[in-house]
Amino acid sequence: MGFEFPLLLNPGKSIVLNTDTAQNGHIAITGGSGAGKTRLAKELMKHLYEKGKNLHVVDVQNTLGMNGLVPEEVFDFEVRNSPYSINPFEFLLDEKNGGPLAQVDDIMEMFRKTFMKRLKSAPLMTAVLRRLIIDTYRKAGIVDSDPSTWGLDLNKKEMNEKLPIVADMKELVDYILDFVSGGYGTKFGSIVSKNGKILNEWHNQLAKLNEELRKLEEVADRDEEVAEAERLRIKGEIVDLQQHIKGNVESMVSHFKQYLEYSFLGGDVPAYEALQSDEAGYGWLDFKFYSDKDRLKVIRTIETYLQALSSAGVFGRSTPAPSFSKINRYNLSSLKDEPRLFCADTIASKIFRMLYVRGEYRSLPEGTRPFWERRPGTTTDTYLVIDEIQTLLPDTAAEARNKNLLYNRIISQIRNFGGGVMAMTQTPDNLPELFLTNIGTMIILYTAPNDLPRVKAVTGIKDNRIFQLLETRNSQGHYCVGLMKDRSGVWQCVKMPWADL
């Protein structure tokens, strides 16, 4: 049993959307403001829920609430005291297709889509940001090249504890800024004092050797041969020691000179290797990389980004556990644009990961046990619903073509794992190419005249009358007709559930 859309011009006939048997269960709903996208999405959500699908609704505007019509588990992400948090550092524990480095790319994508739009210093920032994210994992003991550090043997709770969070990345950045700006002087002072002690000891030793030499000459009845050997030994030691002292003094002077030039004359970065220590667990950090002047400038900017994310109050470890008996609705409406996008991406990628880890849907054992078994006769058991999906996509069409883009990966791969996507947006050309080629069901609702040329381009419909029919309204004055392709690939006008024609 599917969801029926009666044909407008051919009474008695309809187009049936059957999400159980569809080889491609993805759904896109497009239309102008007030066309009924959200309304239709809710009707379909109810239908999917009643068919026993697991639903995950990324609700960026808090418009997809079901008003008690079907049971909902609502996760409200709030700026203050959010009961739920989200962690973009969670990664796929899969040696072949996962690991921290794969997640680094997804986190980079989030930064690019939010803070780094049209940024001039983007290539430099990309390099620094990438390194910072990798180092944030490293601080938590997670290194991509060494899967034994990933936590493959940990349970969910232990893994949550192990993973770094946004606050850790901010701490790392603050540490670098602190060290390089204020910290270097202090650090330099401690080097001087440490080396000063060594120099003092060497100096005392030198005095002792000279004293030994003097005493040797004072012995009255000395055996000249023995004395000469002794003299040579002591003199040799003195020369060695003097060389050590000279070298140490020279190296300190050169560090000091570098430091002064760096601090006051715009000189090169000081030799940080000499200053490295493991205090605060950052001994392995490549200070030299981070202390380059231009890089430091972008690190300061990144600090403000992390500040904005931190103050959103939703990044942490208490990630929500989804329900398998209710609609899961993640309400992100209280968040600002940037953290909202981070949250949406993190949720979408978590759902994708969940299905991926479960395994290929085709190969799951048949049964009715929630989530772990394949419902008999179905191709899909989980839907990810995203309204206003264009807000989560990159600005430029070129970027949107990237196959590695999170939503492109989801749309082209999630079907194998029993997942489907239902996405809503104003016009079909808001959707990346990969979406258009991967969507099984496209429903086009009333489209404003200035968006029509793009809709025509995507649908290939030349006849204007068909678009005029989309202006049909019901008795309450609401648009109620849409366009769908029938089985033979012909676009047809269909009636929405609220059409009372």
Ligand SMILES: Nc1ncnc2c1ncn2[C@@H]1O[C@H](COP(=O)(O)OP(=O)(O)OP(=O)(O)O)[C@@H](O)[C@H]1O
């Ligand atoms: N259950 C309902 N009963 C009656 N009217 C409704 C119902 N749900 C929505 N509407 C009305 O239907 C119209 C379409 O609303 P909807 O929110 O679905 O549009 P939309 O395509 O999502 O627009 P937007 O791009 O602005 O989000 C609106 O006028 C709305 O007030």
Ligand SMILES: [Mg+2]
């Ligand atoms: Mg809407």
